[in-house]
Amino acid sequence: MKNVADKAGVSISTVSLVMNNHDSGRVKTEIAAKVRKIANELGYRPNPMARSLRTSKTSILGFVAEQISSFPYVAKMLQGAQDAASKLGYVVLFVTSDGSTSQEEQTAALQRYGMDGFLYSQPSSQVTEVPDDLVHYPLVLIATNTVDNRFPIVESSEFDIGYDATKRLIDSGAKRIAYIGNCVPTIAQATRLEGYREMLYKAGIPFDDNLLANVSHNDEALNAVEHLIETQHPDAFFCYDDARAWYVYECAARMGLSVGRDISVIGVGDDKTVSDTFTPKLTTIELPYYEMGYWAVCKLVSLIEKQSEGVMFPKDLIPLPPLDSPIPARIHCRLIENESIVS
Structure with a gap:
């Protein structure tokens, strides 16, 4: 630190503040930048072991x-x-x-x-x-x-996940937005659903229990999503996670519907093993x-x-x-x- 201080024309205490990232509000920005530049040129590296003994x-x-x-x-x-x-x-x-x-x-x-x-x-x-x-x-x-x-x-922000996903679907022109949720009563499930309902309310779209399907996995989930599509005819789907979006893709394909053309789908998670393998590629919310x-x-x-x-x-x-x-x-x-x- 003495070598850095001598070359920068500052005190050793100033170098100490800068090199320990304690310079904000104590050392002028241009002086701190000069100290860091000189320290880098001289190959200065703090010694963590020595510092731990002192502090x-x-x-x-x-x-x-x-x-x-x-x-x-x-x-x-x-x-x-x-x-x-x-x-x-x-x-x-x-x-x-x-x-x-x-x-x-x-x-x-x-x-x-x-x-x-x-x-x-x-x-x-x-x-x-x-x-x-x-x-x-x-x-x-x-x-x-x-x-x-x-x-x-x-x-x-789980509330905003539900809110933003629903808003994006409404902005695309969707009127009957289904929520494919998790049958396990998680905190994220409840809060995302709250955001979904709030956005529907702000858009003047009535909340409809018939457009909800809380599912687990495999055939049971496929059957629930297929039944929802057949009976309620949603034009868009907000899915609890990317994995559950697969059930919408699969059921749509079986029923002759095209994702991205006939219906819209949003997932949550940005799970690359899921979202990148879908055709068309899945719009999703990154956690x-x-x-x-x-x-x-x-x-x-x-x-x-x-x-x-x-x-x-x-x-x-x-x-x-x-x-x-x-x-x-x-x-x-x-x-x-x-x-x-x-x-």
């Missing part, structure tokens, strides 16, 4: 996720968390409690490394408790249904797992360092809520336009 902080974040085998999108959360951590000078150690190893054992393994804070995710349809062994750390929850309001939570992981790390670091100013989110991400947003912080999802909506 009693390790710059290591623990990420504990449950049910990862049932929710493969946790990998996107982890990628977002890792990218944000790297930008802020931290690293993330990840464990999952799936399988025979308990959450307590996995968390204990992380704690031996001296975590500065934790991320915790249990993407479950049921209300869950925050693990007792995490509550004494700085902690941020990701997509976790809990009534515990002690900790920041980030999640997707912001990467952005949730990114925001959660930024929030966690702000709690650890006791400051939230100066955090700049990448411009190519879905717009993220401010770090001081009311809890839960909700991320508005992006609609991915393809060819499954009648033009």
Whole structure:
């Protein structure tokens, strides 16, 4: 730092503020940019081990996720968390409690490394408790249904998913919009349906129970969707997820209807293994797992360092809520336009 300070013509404390990302509001922007440029030219790299001895902080974040085998999108959360951590000078150690190893054992393994804070995710349809062994750390929850309001939570805006999908279908000219939902009473199911109903109300379209079909999988789901099409003649379908959109495609093909020409379909999830294999390609709403992981790390670091100013989110991400947003912080999802909506 002394070499950087000498070449930049500033004090060592100024270099320390800049290289530890604490310069916002303390160091002029042009001076901070000059320090970073010179540090880069000189090959300056902070020594995390030396820093941890001085500050009693390790710059290591623990990420504990449950049910990862049932929710493969946790990998996107982890990628977002890792990218944000790297930008802020931290690293993330990840464990999952799936399988025979308990959450307590996995968390204990992380704690031996001296975590500065934790991320915790249990993407479950049921209300869950925050693990007792995490509550004494700085902690941020990701997509976790809990009534515990002690900790920041980030999640997707499920209401807006239903609202935006229905609005897109109405804007295409649809009048009889069916909802192909989940027969399991999840929180997402109820909230997406609420958004669907609100958009119908605003458009002056009466809500019709006969246009709802909550289905599971396989022949039972196919039969329910086929019956709905035969008896109610919907011109558009909002589907709880991309997988359920397949039943609409299949039934439409059996009945001589063409998706994108005769009927419109929107899914949720942007599951590439599903949406990219449909013909025509499925219009869908992307769930912001990467952005949730990114925001959660930024929030966690702000709690650890006791400051939230100066955090700049990448411009190519879905717009993220401010770090001081009311809890839960909700991320508005992006609609991915393809060819499954009648033009």
